[in-house]
Amino acid sequence: MDNPKNNPKLPTDSGEKAEPKVIQRWSAARKREIVLRFLRGESLDAVSREIGVEVYRLERWRDKALAALDAGLKERSDDDPLQAGLDAAHKRVGELSMEVELLRAKIGRLEAGTPFPRARSRR
CATH class of the missing domain: 1.20.5 (Single alpha-helices involved in coiled-coils or other helix-helix interfaces)
Known part of the structure; x- marks a missing residue:
C-alpha cells in the first residue's frame, strides 16, 4: 500500500519522519500565568521559545488581557x-x-x- 504524500503522520519518500502536528489547548488560567510573566518583565521571545507558542499569539493574549484590565478598572460598583x-x-x-x-x-x-x-x- 502506497503512503499518500500529504499525510503528515506517515513517513515521506525521502526517508525522514514527519512529526504529527501537536494541537495544544490553552486554558484561561494558563494564558493568565503567561501574561503575568510578561508583566513581571520576562522576555517575550524567551517565553515563546520555552512554551512553544508563536510571538504574535502571545502578543495577542497580552493585548486582550490589558484591554480587559482597563475595562475592569473603568467599571463602577x-x-x-x-x-x-x-x-x-x-x-x-x-x-x-x-x-x-x-x-x-x-x-x-x-x-x-x-x-x-x-x-x-x-x-
Missing part, C-alpha cells in the same frame, strides 16, 4: 454614590426632555389653531 447621582440625573433629563416635547406639540397646536380632541365624559 453598584453602591457608588457618584454613579447613583449620575443615574438620577440621567433619569431627570429624560423626564424633562419628554415634558419639553409634549409642551412644544401643545404650543404648535395652539399657534396653528388646531382644536384639541374632546375628552370623553367619565359618566
